[in-house]
Amino acid sequence: TEWNVSVWGKRRAFTEHIHKLAELVEEKTNGEFTMNISYGGLSKNTDNLDGISIGAFEMAQFCAGYHPDKNRAITVLELPFMGVNTLAEETAVSHAVYAHPAVAEEMANWNARMLMTSPMPQYNLVGTGEPRDTLESFDGMRVRATGGLGEAFKAVGAVPTSVTSSEAYQAMESGVVDTVAFAQHAHLSFGTINEADWWTANLNPGTVNCPVVVNIDAYDMLSDEEREALESSIPEAIDYYLSNYGELLQRWDSVLEEKGVTKVMVSDAELEKFAEVANPIHTAWIEEMTAQGLPGQELYDLVNSTLEDTRASN
Amino acid sequence: MDPIEIGLGVTGALLVMVVLGMRVAFAAGLAGLIGLVWIFWDRFDYAPDRFGRALTIAIKTAGQVPHSKVSSQALSLIPTFILIGFLAYYAGLTRALFEAAKRWIAWLPGGLAVSTVFATAGFAAVSGASVATAAVFARIAIPEMLKIGYDKRFAAGVVAAGGTLASLIPPSAILVIYAIIVEQDVGKLLLAGFLPGLFSAIVYALLIVGLALTIKGFGPPVTGFTWRQRFESLPPALPIVAVVVIIICFVYNPFGGDAWGTPTEGGAIGAFIVFCMAVFRGMRWPELKDALLETAKLSIMIFTIIWGVLIYVRFLGFADLPSAFSDWITSLHYPPLLILVCILLAYAVLGMFMDAIGMLLLTLPVVYPAIMALNGGEFVSAEESAFGMSGPMCAVWFGILVVKMAEFCLITPPIGLNCFVVAGVRPDLSVQDVFRGVIPFFVADAVTIALLVAFPAIVLWLPSLA
Amino acid sequence: MAGASSVLEDSSLLSRLDRGLLRLERLFALVSGIFVFGLMVLAVISVTGRNGFNEPLPGYVDWIEAFMPLIAILGVSYVQRSGGHIRMDIVVGRLGGRALWAAEWLTTFAILVLAVALLWGSWSHFLRSFDMGAPLWSRDSSIDIGLPIWPAKLVVPVAFAVLIPRLVLQLWGYGRAFLQGLDRPVAVPLVQSAAEQAAEEAEHLAARD
Numbered sequence: 002t003e004w005n006v007s008v009w010g011k012r013r014a015f016t017e018h019i020h021k022l023a024e025l026v027e028e029k030t031n032g033e034f035t036m037n038i039s040y041g042g043l044s045k046n047t048d049n050l051d052g053i054s055i056g057a058f059e060m061a062q063f064c065a066g067y068h069p070d071k072n073r074a075i076t077v078l079e080l081p082f083m084g085v086n087t088l089a090e091e092t093a094v095s096h097a098v099y100a101h102p103a104v105a106e107e108m109a110n111w112n113a114r115m116l117m118t119s120p121m122p123q124y125n126l127v128g129t130g131e132p133r134d135t136l137e138s139f140d141g142m143r144v145r146a147t148g149g150l151g152e153a154f155k156a157v158g159a160v161p162t163s164v165t166s167s168e169a170y171q172a173m174e175s176g177v178v179d180t181v182a183f184a185q186h187a188h189l190s191f192g193t194i195n196e197a198d199w200w201t202a203n204l205n206p207g208t209v210n211c212p213v214v215v216n217i218d219a220y221d222m223l224s225d226e227e228r229e230a231l232e233s234s235i236p237e238a239i240d241y242y243l244s245n246y247g248e249l250l251q252r253w254d255s256v257l258e259e260k261g262v263t264k265v266m267v268s269d270a271e272l273e274k275f276a277e278v279a280n281p282i283h284t285a286w287i288e289e290m291t292a293q294g295l296p297g298q299e300l301y302d303l304v305n306s307t308l309e310d311t312r313a314s315n
Numbered sequence: 316m317d318p319i320e321i322g323l324g325v326t327g328a329l330l331v332m333v334v335l336g337m338r339v340a341f342a343a344g345l346a347g348l349i350g351l352v353w354i355f356w357d358r359f360d361y362a363p364d365r366f367g368r369a370l371t372i373a374i375k376t377a378g379q380v381p382h383s384k385v386s387s388q389a390l391s392l393i394p395t396f397i398l399i400g401f402l403a404y405y406a407g408l409t410r411a412l413f414e415a416a417k418r419w420i421a422w423l424p425g426g427l428a429v430s431t432v433f434a435t436a437g438f439a440a441v442s443g444a445s446v447a448t449a450a451v452f453a454r455i456a457i458p459e460m461l462k463i464g465y466d467k468r469f470a471a472g473v474v475a476a477g478g479t480l481a482s483l484i485p486p487s488a489i490l491v492i493y494a495i496i497v498e499q500d501v502g503k504l505l506l507a508g509f510l511p512g513l514f515s516a517i518v519y520a521l522l523i524v525g526l527a528l529t530i531k532g533f534g535p536p537v538t539g540f541t542w543r544q545r546f547e548s549l550p551p552a553l554p555i556v557a558v559v560v561i562i563i564c565f566v567y568n569p570f571g572g573d574a575w576g577t578p579t580e581g582g583a584i585g586a587f588i589v590f591c592m593a594v595f596r597g598m599r600w601p602e603l604k605d606a607l608l609e610t611a612k613l614s615i616m617i618f619t620i621i622w623g624v625l626i627y628v629r630f631l632g633f634a635d636l637p638s639a640f641s642d643w644i645t646s647l648h649y650p651p652l653l654i655l656v657c658i659l660l661a662y663a664v665l666g667m668f669m670d671a672i673g674m675l676l677l678t679l680p681v682v683y684p685a686i687m688a689l690n691g692g693e694f695v696s697a698e699e700s701a702f703g704m705s706g707p708m709c710a711v712w713f714g715i716l717v718v719k720m721a722e723f724c725l726i727t728p729p730i731g732l733n734c735f736v737v738a739g740v741r742p743d744l745s746v747q748d749v750f751r752g753v754i755p756f757f758v759a760d761a762v763t764i765a766l767l768v769a770f771p772a773i774v775l776w777l778p779s780l781a
Numbered sequence: 782m783a784g785a786s787s788v789l790e791d792s793s794l795l796s797r798l799d800r801g802l803l804r805l806e807r808l809f810a811l812v813s814g815i816f817v818f819g820l821m822v823l824a825v826i827s828v829t830g831r832n833g834f835n836e837p838l839p840g841y842v843d844w845i846e847a848f849m850p851l852i853a854i855l856g857v858s859y860v861q862r863s864g865g866h867i868r869m870d871i872v873v874g875r876l877g878g879r880a881l882w883a884a885e886w887l888t889t890f891a892i893l894v895l896a897v898a899l900l901w902g903s904w905s906h907f908l909r910s911f912d913m914g915a916p917l918w919s920r921d922s923s924i925d926i927g928l929p930i931w932p933a934k935l936v937v938p939v940a941f942a943v944l945i946p947r948l949v950l951q952l953w954g955y956g957r958a959f960l961q962g963l964d965r966p967v968a969v970p971l972v973q974s975a976a977e978q979a980a981e982e983a984e985h986l987a988a989r990d
């Protein structure tokens with residue numbers, strides 16, 4: 002069996018688990034089951050679910066926030082201030098939500114089946130000028146943040162501004178935005194860190210959720226041995242991803258130092274205020290999903306309970 | 316069958332369709348579609364009962380491309396740049412520029428021809444398309460050159476060659492297209508075109524001065540303008556400067572401090588200023604409607620090639636042809652610079668028979684990865700690279716080289732479109748006359764390209780500041 | 782490269798259908814031009830809003846992306862009508878009479894095959910983003926302000942639905958020219974030499990100099 006895998010951009014920390022998975026699967030099946038990982042050659046990133054649904058390729062990565070209406074159920078994972086702090090927690094809540102029947106059903110509309118997540122750290126801000134570490138200081142701030150994050154910043158008076166991720170650096174340099182919310186690896190690869198004066202170390206407003214899915218028909222056509230090889234490799238691939246991203250995070254502090262970027266710590270009191278302001282966004286999300294016949298409350302509670310369980314087991 | 320063999324087969328079929336006169340956009344789209352069907356059916360081992368399935372997947376895959384590839388903010392620069400050119404014409408900027416250039420520099424040997432070159436360069440700063448620039452200046456500059464005794468063939472050659480500057484000096488539709496195909500920063504590429512464009516203009520001017528000094532009976536210098544007359548010629552041409560400054564400020568602020576916005580915004584603001592001028596000069600709805608229809612026509616033509624070719628490129632992605640080609644190029648045991656020169660020469664030959672945009676769209680998906688691999692990959696540092704520049708800088712440098720090649724092709728026989736346009740404007744000139752007149756500029760272009768290859772700094776200096 | 786060329790007209794049914802369709806095509810092209818203008822206005826609003834009032838246009842990028850199919854694709858048939866899509870005419874430029882009409886008929890037929898396939902493909906692309914049961918009928922939305930994408934996706938099959946009758950008319954025109962051995966048939970773009978084409982382009986500019 003040979004699978005085509007559609008991802009985008011360049012090979013980076015964000016896609017390492019897919020490469021690891023391909024490697025493990027090939028090894029376990031003695032080269033019977035291989036994966037061709039294509040960066041943008043097979044589809045545009047926002048069309049990856051379409052490609053899976055057509056059957057053009059067998060596996061793909063996408064991000065929920067690129068097209069919320071395609072994947073309403075998992076947007077719960079992109080709500081602001083859900084309180085996720087580590088990549089391990091992010092992995093646990095993602096996989097719990099992916100296993101929910103409502104998610105499986107929505108994905109089945111695309112002939113897709115959830116395989117694993119691509120855990121992303123919290124999208125912290127880099128910014129120019131004076132550090133912003135209170136809610137008042139966010140007032141009038143032009144921030145590049147999309148989806149639920151954008152709404153959270155809007156709730157405290159900031160102005161979410163649309164630029165594409167590849168234009169983010171230029172937008173910051175030109176003052177189109179004062180701040181950009183990204184995960185660390187994206188601050189590095191899109192160069193926003195080079196323009197920054199400060200970085201919020203603990204604002205942790207939320208993140209994006211980017212699953213890896215497989216085409217259901219292709220999955221069903223695997224031999225038992227191949228399917229076993231695939232499923233059994235997932236934990237190892239995720240572990241590899243986590244340790245690889247962990248190294249990047251360790252380097253992060255020295256990058257900050259090297260570029261002369263101040264690490265801003267927001268006080269707990271301010272964080273609490275921010276989370277409170279963002280609360281109505283949660284309620285609104287639950288109402289909207291329920292109105293559309295999705296188990297909004299159930300999914301929302303599932304995230305919280307999984308988070309508690311994960312912390313308890315550590 | 317090997318996907319790469321399928322890739323080569325379909326590419327051959329595409330060339331046949333193009334040579335037979337099928338519209339390039341649709342030939343590429345159809346070749347891509349056929350290739351996709353072939354690839355998917357191949358994956359089903361050519362089982363007859365699964366042909367229908369392969370066909371469905373292929374058609375649905377191809378059917379995504381027009382919408383998803385065209386819906387891009389970066390591509391929105393193309394219609395904007397085209398609109399600026401049409402509006403600038405109505406705003407009377409063309410004649411104003413030529414008049415100013417004449418009063419200021421026509422005292423040089425071969426002065427009127429030199430003025431023409433710099434006026435086309437100035438117009439290039441508001442026009443994104445070469446052919447339109449040549450057509451406009453053929454009407455304005457050739458009569459004046461003939462009046463004072465220039466050889467008519469040479470006068471035509473100056474205009475045909477000067478027109479090509481429009482695609483190097485920003486704004487340039489073709490540079491935007493390059494940036495999109497290779498997924499590089501549009502702003503950096505536009506900035507990078509500025510100096511090579513100016514450089515080309517200077518090489519043209521030096522050539523003209525040289526010819527004027529050596530050939531007897533060449534057009535005489537035009538003297539006798541007072542300083543008052545000179546300064547009076549400036550205000551009507553000033554808006555061009557304003558537009559240029561604004562576009563540059565939006566890409567990279569030369570005055571220090573923040574740039575004013577993104578290139579997309581800069582292009583649009585530039586168009587808006589020229590629009591206001593055109594309204595001030597008497598443009599009303601009938602003329603505006605005309606300009607909008609012309610803009611639409613040219614934009615649609617370009618976009619149709621873009622999505623058509625991108626269907627073919629999507630097929631190439633499934634066939635994995637680009638990476639196979641770049642593996643082959645990097646395995647060759649020739650010096651990288653020699654390979655680069657061979658590729659540029661291949662463009663010169665191809666460009667004799669093809670349209671510039673079609674040529675770039677068809678070849679770049681395969682050639683660009685090969686060039687990048689040759690230099691040492693996307694992430695290579697300047698020290699470890701073959702051409703002595705980092706990956707992103709190599710992308711910029713190669714882009715300017717390729718666009719300069721494409722411009723060169725606009726004046727080479729047998730299908731040098733600029734020459735046809737100039738001959739079309741002047742009933743007293745045959746196409747052969749224009750081709751003969753433009754010959755000296757081949758030499759100038761060859762020199763320019765050689766210098767850009769030898770001294771990449773001419774290209775890379777400005778973008779490296781930004 | 783062939784650019785625009787001329788299309789002859791007379792009182793035949795074919796020519797009347799040609800002109801009827803042209804009215805629709807010209808309207809589509811004008812929509813395209815107006816949206817280019819709109820793009821410019823949008824940028825001016827966005828820049829002034831941002832710099833003057835700290836109020837950037839929400840979803841600026843999303844709106845541009847939604848406009849683009851209207852600008853880039855809707856008028857595809859208008860350009861096909863006059864033969865404005867570029868091609869290499871080294872070979873066809875040398876043909877004449879029935880050989881020319883046969884070649885034109887074949888390449889036009891190939892375009893028709895592609896257009897029908899893409900009508901199907903782009904329609905299914907639209908259908909995947911459209912859901913009668915969802916709010917705003919949307920099953921695909923934009924990244925920033927969650928704009929439904931189906932209207933922009935619908936533009937593509939609409940454009941092909943106009944291109945297909947245009948191609949059928951051209952096949953009819955070329956087929957008629959081939960069968961009757963016509964010299965200057967109506968309703969099809971006539972091949973112009975590069976020189977004729979340039980002359981026309983020059984004339985066009987002259988008209989407004």
Ligand code: NA
Binds near residue numbers: 439442443444484487
């Ligand atoms: Na230009």
Ligand code: NA
Binds near residue numbers: 669726729730
């Ligand atoms: Na040529």
